[in-house]
Amino acid sequence: MGTNQDYKNRALASLEGKWGKGAIATLIYLIITMGIDWTITAPMGNNMVMSYSTSGIWTLICLPLNWGFAIYFLRLIRNDDLSYWHLFDGYKDFLRIFLAEFLVTIAIVIGFCLLIVPGIILTTGLLMTDFILKDDPKISALDAMMKSWKMTDGHKAELFYLFLSFLGWIILSCLTLGIGFLLLYPYMQSALAHVYEDLKAEKPEVSEVI
Incomplete structure (x- = not known):
């Protein structure tokens, strides 16, 4: 792996002339995952059971969209054709992608329920799952997680320090x-997509293990 600054610089270079596409893709993603969720649950008012149930179902429906959002930027840094x-x-590959996203989410939640450190380790350890699923259409959800x-x-x-390096920007974005x-x-x-490209090149033998 390179340095945090290296990945940030490479991310900026990849986004040059494509910031608009990235922002619109993000807006679409946020509207669908959060905006529609709020629109559906808001009228339910104080009916907490119905509200949480509906929100949970919508979150599950949106799991493949989480994958698509990550892969959009992998395509972007590779200069592949981009479409929203x-x-x-x-x-298009609902069962495999849904299962992977669901299992990763469950693993991370369990990790954070145990302690913060296990949650962080599981989160960083499974970060490459989405990209692996993209590059290997035949790999199973569990094998993709193991490979990651x-x-x-x-x-x-x-990887954790890379995330921490964005903390200041996260706070500013909230403001x-x-x-x-x-x-x-x-x-x-x-930046994360560039990390994947480096790890894939650094550890080609991992493909032979799975």
């Missing part, structure tokens, strides 16, 4: 009532 419809590619874990072996702390996230998310996702 690519955000919905996860629904092996790929990030020895780099989990570095702009969330508008700043339209630029911050593309920045962070592009």
Whole structure:
């Protein structure tokens, strides 16, 4: 892996001339995952059971969209053809993508329920799962998670520090009532995609293990 600044610089270079596309993709993603969720649950008022149940169901429905959002920026840094419809590619392979996203989410939640440190380790260890699923259409959800874990072996702390390096920008984005996230998310996702490209090149033998 390179340095945090290296990945940030590479992310900025990849986004040059594409900030608008990244921001619009982020806006679409946020409207669908958060905006529609709020629109559906707000009229339920104090009916907490119905509200949480509906929100939970919508979150599950949106899991493949989370994958599509990550992959959009992998395509961006690779200079592949970009379409906002690519955000919905996860629904073309629904069962595999949904299962992977669901299992990763459950693993991370369990990790944080135990203690903060296990949660952080699981989060960083499974960060490459989305990208692996994209590059290997035949790999199973569990194998993709195992491959991500092996790929990030020895780099989990570095991945955590990379996230921490964006903390100041996250705070500033919150102060702009969330508008700043339209630029911050593309920045962070592009940096993470570059990390994946490096780890994939650094540990080609991982592919032979799975």
